[in-house]
Amino acid sequence: MNPADALPVAHDLSLWGLFMSASPVVKLVMIGLLAASVWCWAIIIDKTLLLRRTRAEMDRFEDVFWSGQSLDELYRSLKDKPAAGLPAIFVAAMREWKRSFEGSGRQVASLAQRIDKVLDVTIQREVERLDSKLVFLASIGSAGPYIGLFGTVWGIMTAFTSIAASKNTSLAVVAPGIAEALFATAIGLFAAIPAVLAYNKLQAQVGKAQARLEGFADEFSAILSRQIDERMALAA
Amino acid sequence: MRIPFDRSEPGAWISGAAHGAILLAAVFGLSTSKLPDAEEGIPVEVVTDNQFSEMTKGEREAAKPLPEPKPRADRVAETRVERDPGEEKVDAPAPPKRPAEVKVAEEEAEAAPPPPPAPKRVAEAANPQPAPAPPSRPEPPKPDPKVEAQKAAEAKAKAEAAAKAVEAQKLAERQEAEALEKARVEAAKAKALAEAKAKAEAEAKARAVAEAKAKAELEAKLKALAEAEAREKAEAEAKAKALAQAKAKAEAEARARRQAEAADKFSPGDIRQLLASKEPSRSSGATGREVQRTASLGTATGSSQRLNPSQRDQLIGLLSEQLHRCWQVPVAAQSVDKPPVPTVRVKLNQDGSLAAEPVVMNSSGDPLFRSIADSATRATRRCAPLKIPAQFAPFYNDWRDLVVNFDPRQVG
Numbered sequence: 001m002n003p004a005d006a007l008p009v010a011h012d013l014s015l016w017g018l019f020m021s022a023s024p025v026v027k028l029v030m031i032g033l034l035a036a037s038v039w040c041w042a043i044i045i046d047k048t049l050l051l052r053r054t055r056a057e058m059d060r061f062e063d064v065f066w067s068g069q070s071l072d073e074l075y076r077s078l079k080d081k082p083a084a085g086l087p088a089i090f091v092a093a094m095r096e097w098k099r100s101f102e103g104s105g106r107q108v109a110s111l112a113q114r115i116d117k118v119l120d121v122t123i124q125r126e127v128e129r130l131d132s133k134l135v136f137l138a139s140i141g142s143a144g145p146y147i148g149l150f151g152t153v154w155g156i157m158t159a160f161t162s163i164a165a166s167k168n169t170s171l172a173v174v175a176p177g178i179a180e181a182l183f184a185t186a187i188g189l190f191a192a193i194p195a196v197l198a199y200n201k202l203q204a205q206v207g208k209a210q211a212r213l214e215g216f217a218d219e220f221s222a223i224l225s226r227q228i229d230e231r232m233a234l235a236a
Numbered sequence: 237m238r239i240p241f242d243r244s245e246p247g248a249w250i251s252g253a254a255h256g257a258i259l260l261a262a263v264f265g266l267s268t269s270k271l272p273d274a275e276e277g278i279p280v281e282v283v284t285d286n287q288f289s290e291m292t293k294g295e296r297e298a299a300k301p302l303p304e305p306k307p308r309a310d311r312v313a314e315t316r317v318e319r320d321p322g323e324e325k326v327d328a329p330a331p332p333k334r335p336a337e338v339k340v341a342e343e344e345a346e347a348a349p350p351p352p353p354a355p356k357r358v359a360e361a362a363n364p365q366p367a368p369a370p371p372s373r374p375e376p377p378k379p380d381p382k383v384e385a386q387k388a389a390e391a392k393a394k395a396e397a398a399a400k401a402v403e404a405q406k407l408a409e410r411q412e413a414e415a416l417e418k419a420r421v422e423a424a425k426a427k428a429l430a431e432a433k434a435k436a437e438a439e440a441k442a443r444a445v446a447e448a449k450a451k452a453e454l455e456a457k458l459k460a461l462a463e464a465e466a467r468e469k470a471e472a473e474a475k476a477k478a479l480a481q482a483k484a485k486a487e488a489e490a491r492a493r494r495q496a497e498a499a500d501k502f503s504p505g506d507i508r509q510l511l512a513s514k515e516p517s518r519s520s521g522a523t524g525r526e527v528q529r530t531a532s533l534g535t536a537t538g539s540s541q542r543l544n545p546s547q548r549d550q551l552i553g554l555l556s557e558q559l560h561r562c563w564q565v566p567v568a569a570q571s572v573d574k575p576p577v578p579t580v581r582v583k584l585n586q587d588g589s590l591a592a593e594p595v596v597m598n599s600s601g602d603p604l605f606r607s608i609a610d611s612a613t614r615a616t617r618r619c620a621p622l623k624i625p626a627q628f629a630p631f632y633n634d635w636r637d638l639v640v641n642f643d644p645r646q647v648g
Contacts, residue, residue: 016263034255041251049244170277 018183021176022151023158029151029184036140037191043133044198051205054085054130058212061086085126085209089217092122097224101231112225119217127210134202141196148188155181313592320614330509390473397469401462408458415451419444543634551628556640558622560647563615566607569644576602578609580616582638586629588621597639612642 019030064074065086075094083091096118100111159177166173422444543551559582569575579598583591594616596609628635 015259034259038251038255039248041254042247042249045247045250046245047247049247053244 015183018180022155022180022183026151026155026158026181026184029147029154030187033144033147033151033184033187033191036144037187037194040137040140040191040195040198043137044194044202047130047134047198047202051130051202051209054209057085057087058209058216061090062216065090084129086213086216088126089119089122089213090220092118093217093220093224097227111228112221115224116221119221123210123213123217126213127206130206130209134199134206137195137199137202141192141199144188144192144195145185146188148185148192151184151188152181155184321610330513390476394469394473397466401466404458404462408455412451412455415448419448543628543631547628547631548634551625551631551635552638554625555622555635555638559615559619559640560642562619563642563647564611565644565647566604566611569604569608572604572644575644576600576605576608577641577643578605578612580609580612580640580642582616582640584622584624584636584638586632586636588624590617590620591636593617608642608644615642616640 019027022030071094075091075098078087078091079095081087093115096115097111100114156178159174159181162177163169163173422440425440578596578600581595581597585591594613596613599605624635
């Protein structure tokens with residue numbers, strides 16, 4: 001008996017054929033991994049663009065900031081816009097500064113501490129904005145191969161049971177089932193490898209951006225505290 | 237749910253589009269060609285050299301295994317016959333035999349068959365009437381293959397007949413003499429009684445005369461009879477001679493005719509001999525001691541039994557002892573200090589006879605080696621068939637190919 005007759009499944013080794021001949025569990029794994037891959041790439045693209053934009057904004061702001069322009073003018077030009085990155089830090093600190101001096105009583109005693117707090121909170125918020133969704137990349141990078149392996153093991157189990165049922169161990173019978181099963185691992189790796197690489201790269205960029213934000217915040221905090229001390233000396 | 241396109245975050249769209257493009261390319265562009273049809277695997281059994289030589293497994297389709305397995309042989313193996321020195325290298329094929337009837341010309345005259353005993357009838361006809369003194373009937377000539385013998389017999393018969401005739405004559409004379417004597421006695425008697433009986437005397441005289449007359453008559457008759465007999469005999473002899481000659485002539489003619497016939501006749505025996513005198517034609521295929529078209533149909537075990545080491549030593553000792561007993565060591569080798577030791581390979585059949593000519597395996601530059609090796613192979617041939625004890629018979633595979641050292645020192 002020709003074993004090809006025993007297994008009416010077409011031994012179509014194209015991607016579509018492999019997908020269609022897989023068992024439902026393996027199909028689910030494959031679809032999930034494919035969706036994860038799509039989402040990973042979406043995150044990678046978005047984050048890359050975001051980080052590039054953030055960097056450009058920082059450069060532009062620092063140019064403006066160190067150009068000798070009056071801080072009050074700068075604040076007025078920026079306070080109404082939705083801000084991100086360095087401008088957000090600048091606006092938050094300036095807002096706290098303004099509130100302290102424009103109020104009825106002059107609360108300058110702990111102004112420097114308050115400004116520091118505000119700066120910290122704003123930095124955290126900004127970093128979180130840059131950092132968001134990178135965890136997903138990390139998860140896919142580490143778990144994707146395992147998910148694919150699960151699909152492979154499941155597929156090989158079903159392949160062996162069908163081999164046992166056909167009572168034939170020739171390679172032509174064994175091979176298609178194993179190929180189908182391995183396809184799941186292939187998709188898992190296809191999703192995981194870019195995710196891991198991109199995660200490492202983006203994480204490094206976020207770290208760099210965070211360091212730059214903190215550096216700016218420290219410098220700005222120093223400027224403001226000097227101003228506070230000058231004003232207190234004038235007042236005394 | 238509709239995902240709005242955000243210029244600042246186009247990742248989802250770009251990623252989805254790229255994945256879709258890659259998948260489409262993979263499905264339509266990278267589809268591999270169909271696999272070839274699955275083929276049935278070929279089961280392979282690995283057989284070692286030893287297993288192969290001990291293999292007695294026959295044909296799978298055999299109805300039942302044979303008790304004594306034999307390997308398949310398409311033709312009889314060619315055995316090279318090595319003769320003792322001084323003998324012909326090859327047996328000259330016997331020429332086709334001449335049929336018994338075909339004789340060379342010189343023998344023909346001698347081989348004339350005896351004439352049939354025709355004279356007997358003649359002789360029987362010759363003496364139809366019984367005689368008081370029965371004359372010797374001529375003896376029928378004995379069936380003698382030789383004409384000379386026939387002639388001699390005839391001469392003897394003649395001489396005998398003549399002697400008989402003389403005897404008959406003598407008898408007749410004696411009878412005559414007797415009759416005369418009797419008559420004389422009678423006459424004397426009558427003379428003595430003449431005075432007493434004149435009448436009686438006359439009567440007696442008359443009777444004596446009559447008697448004498450009768451006697452004379454008988455004599456004459458006998459004489460005539462003997463004469464007639466002699467004449468008859470001579471006649472018969474002449475007749476027989478003529479008859480024998482005619483017969484011989486007819487026989488010779490018949491012989492010539494048969495000879496001519498035999499020359500044309502088909503004789504299968506002659507043709508077989510003629511073919512056997514030619515070199516046998518060669519053919520490929522397995523060879524064996526005897527032709528066996530079907531391999532033997534296998535045994536239950538499939539492989540033969542094996543000797544254990546002690547049995548093997550025992551058997552080898554027995555066989556080499558038999559071989560050495562047959563060996564006449566050349567005298568030159570007996571006196572040498574270290575004679576060369578030929579190693580002879582002996583292939584045996586199951587009955588202990590030689591399956592192939594013994595072959596000397598080693599060689600040596602020693603001038604004695606040749607003669608010792610020849611004597612060793614001769615001894616092997618002389619010993620065949622070797623006596624294989626019955627308990628070793630099942631282990632044929634262990635002893636069918638022996639290598640024996642013929643060491644002159646061991647024999648001395």
